Amino acid sequence: MTLTRQAIVDHLIDIAGQDRVITDEQVLKENSYDRYKKLETIFGIYTTPIPAAVVKLADTKQVSEVLKFLNKNKVNSVARTGGTATEGGLETIVENSVVLDGSQMNRIINIDSTNMQATAQCGVNLGEFEDRLREQGLTTGHSPQSKPLANMGGLVATRSIGQFSTLYGGIEDMVIGLEAVFPNGDITRIKNVPRRACGPDIRHVIIGNEGALCYITEVTVKIYKYFPENNQFLAWALDDMSMGFKILREVMVEGYRPSVARLYDAEDGAQHNFDQFAPDKCVLMFMAEGNERIAGATAQGIAALVEKYVGKYEECTPIDGKIIENWFNHLNWGPEKIAQERELIRKTQHLAYTTEVSGNWDCINIIYENALKRIREDYPHMDDLTMLGGHSSHSYQTGTNLYFVYDYDVKNCKPEEEINKYHIAINALIVEETLKAGGSMVHHHGIGKYRTPWTKQEHGSAYYILKGLKDQFDPNGIMNTGTIYPVE
Amino acid sequence: MKAAIVLNANSISLQQQAHEIQSMLDTIETGFCSVEMWLFYQYPKPKVFPKIGSPLSGIKLIRLENVHSPESYLQLLERLMGQYPMDMLVFASDGLGQELASRLGYRLKGSSCLQVEECSLKSGSLEIIKPLYGNNLTALFVLDSFPCCLSVAKQVFCPVKMIPCKSVSIEACELDQIQPAWIKESRTICDEPGSDLVDADLVLVVGQGVNNKETMDVLQGIANTIGAELGASRPVVMNAWIDMNRLIGASGLIISPKICIVAGVSGTGVFSTGIKKSAFIVAINIDKKAPIFQMADVGIVGDLQEFLLELEKVIKADNEKKGLHDRAGSGIES
């Protein structure tokens, strides 16, 4: 029998205590969405069902007790810490869901500079974590744009990646061990060892599960020595993206690992004011990081490699690294920027969104060109767009990612209809072209709830493995319904 | 060297303007031979005058028919300068003062400068100090020609008294005035009664970190409980989350409370001018690297609403304890 809303709340109070169960209407509304639905929520329209309660979890044991209760009664849960998810992963689409808020589990448990690992609970803010490490000359190397706001639980749950990934890798390369709680209440701890071959790597069941399989309560990540004084910025203006991808590939294939490797097209670059020093040009940039010799060698090596193109093609010209450094230092989303964005949207009904994908070197430029062509030809509301462009920001031996960025004025459309008319429609075209060309539809934002129509196509025959995990760990379907796995 | 201070007797900020002008005059090491006051007024004729620290050699009262027309002031000032030439004219820090200094300096083929903080006489030339580059730097300029028309910089709120000036010669000037032909209609809409912000001992200044109007309402409540006046930085005012007359910064109010709690403000040059004269600054910001911490005495890194709610509880509890103690001390049963 389905529990009533009040019954759910009463039981939760029994488990966690009155203070930890929030039923204030405004708080519930704010916890029904994430950074996917901007316009309607700015206008106080909440089309997603409002959850029954937000539980501010105290510790792992409480997570287990709550999950056991929800599992027994088939009540949907949504795991939430920093709230900066961008794909609707935090939307409470099932009636009377319960939001499991881990932000108060915010202790930095240990910083171990002998074994070079640091352990934090899921509610630890990455910015604060980084600041604490940096006081000791250390770093996680993880720096997504959401760093000032995001927490460790969510960062691991979404397989997040940071601005310095080309050197440090994504979160999956950083996680050593984890603690996670499963719907049946089982508390599982994966120990911290440098590597092992004791069966498949089960950390990867948890990393990237987006709250659809378990609840992450604690994370141990690698830490590195921090040498910001050795950072060197290099940049060039290029005529087109295909040359940019070519050079980017060569840098990676030659073995260089700059922490930052980015390629912006002219349109996307313009909104970062790159047109002020490289008008109508693509901008290719690198940052070399590490101890003095490594950073020095990386910078010199990349400079020598790209210089070949400067001599050969007039369309490749150097840019003063100081400009890029200044720009880079002002890139992150603080709460101020987000608040400013919301006010601006409220006043101007002008929105900005991204769809980010990945592909091997041989198809990335095809994805870039085909997706933009498709939008320009097939999207019926091109007149409302004020910006359409893209950039690559995470490169690998075998390929790179691609961010498509689009801004638009909302015209002739109610706030709650905007997402369908614009973002979802444009996103669909990009996803289609990417899958057609053999790329992946999501590089690091997570599937969330809105790319689920393509989950099976994305995984192909391997969907069997992914589905198996859901059948095994969440047979009652209480873990963030609608995320990753399409609702049948 | 002769100087005249130009003021409007009907201005609501007259006493503060006089203080700002005096602050600038105090920076001149070599004194001028004489300082006069030229006071514009509408009826009735003023009987008391702002107390100026420098000894006044005279006061001229100039009746003004159209108090909202800068043209009227300029005509009269030109005529006065023709009759009583001055080497320096000092105007108030407000928009009118700035307009008059600039336009009159041009008409008289002299020099003009705004936001003058300090002034000195060196080898027969006037040197002034003013801010530039968005209040990030100050500059020393030498003014090339006389007469010099200066509009002074804003200062913290410290209005001077009004006094009768019995020992100073007061001359009334009745001059013909041509009405501006280009104004077809004109009306004024007075502001809501001014805030006590500039006088307050405890001020809470909030910035974009506030996030939304609802939080502003919460913070107003906190401010009321702890006995603080509420001010804000430019982005908050421009979002219409608070009245324009509570704007803190170079283009708004300059405050100097005993305690200034500044929350959710990053702290750029233009804003910092508004609070730098505070006796004690507490900064709250979620970003440890925010520039505001460079000017604060004490800093808290964290969520401003959470912290201020805690502070409210602490202050409230202490006040209640004090209240109980007072009542116990006075023999009243609690």
Place this chain on the structure above:
Amino acid sequence: MKIAVCFKIIADYDRMSPKDWEWDEHYVVDTRFVRSIFNCFEESALEMALKLSRPLEKTADTAELTALTIDDEKADLFLKHLIAVGYDHAVRICPNKKLALRFSPLSISHLISAYMNHNAHQLVIFGMQGGEGDNGQTGFLVAEQLGWPCIREVTDVIKTESPDFLKVTSRIDGASLVQIVKLPMVLIIGNSKDSPYLRIPNLKQKLEAKKKQVTLLSEHDLKLDNKEGPHKVGLNKVGPNKEWFNTDKTLINLHRQKVNPPCIFLEGQTGRDQAEQLYHQYLKKRLP
């Protein structure tokens, strides 16, 4: 009606750190690595002019808009952007690079007035202050030179039924002043809550703007080479003697305020601990 809006792009000072505030022997602070932006008052002025010229209801008499600046080629991007949002003309006066205009509103105003004398406009709009010098005087000086009325600290301007008159709201001493005023005139924009930002062009508008040209003018084009200036030339004269170039003040030094001692960060496990510490250790003794 022909409207001209004068602007000058500046470096985004908020993106500069304390160590960036250094200057060379010519008192120039290097801001080339920081992005340029419109200052907030001029941004409002540019948007207000657009609103004034193209009201929401369609009428026959939309005004002709010109954006005018005195700068080197880095301003062209901004001028193109203004064409994209709806400006009919974008004009850049190219001064001799050696001349130090940044602290000479007098010289700047001569150039602008010369342009206005050759190109009849009914309304010229400025922002309250900006540029490196934060001079705050250019608008007033242009009004003097053109012999036009001037309203400062404008917060709003709208058309009236009569094409020769505008309704202008501005800030004065403790009040708002609403006037119906006859053109031509100079308006100086203050804090405008209704028009805080410049509108954003769509892709089509940006593409169209790329095809249009920015008009470049020199002193010669403005017929200023031999014009008699009303003031003597400043002490720090650089370059050839051009009478329109006049300063009434000369820069002799720059100064940056000393850095304050570092702030004490309150440690404390919880907000409550920190609040207690703040109140009992620092605030209580300072409060009345």
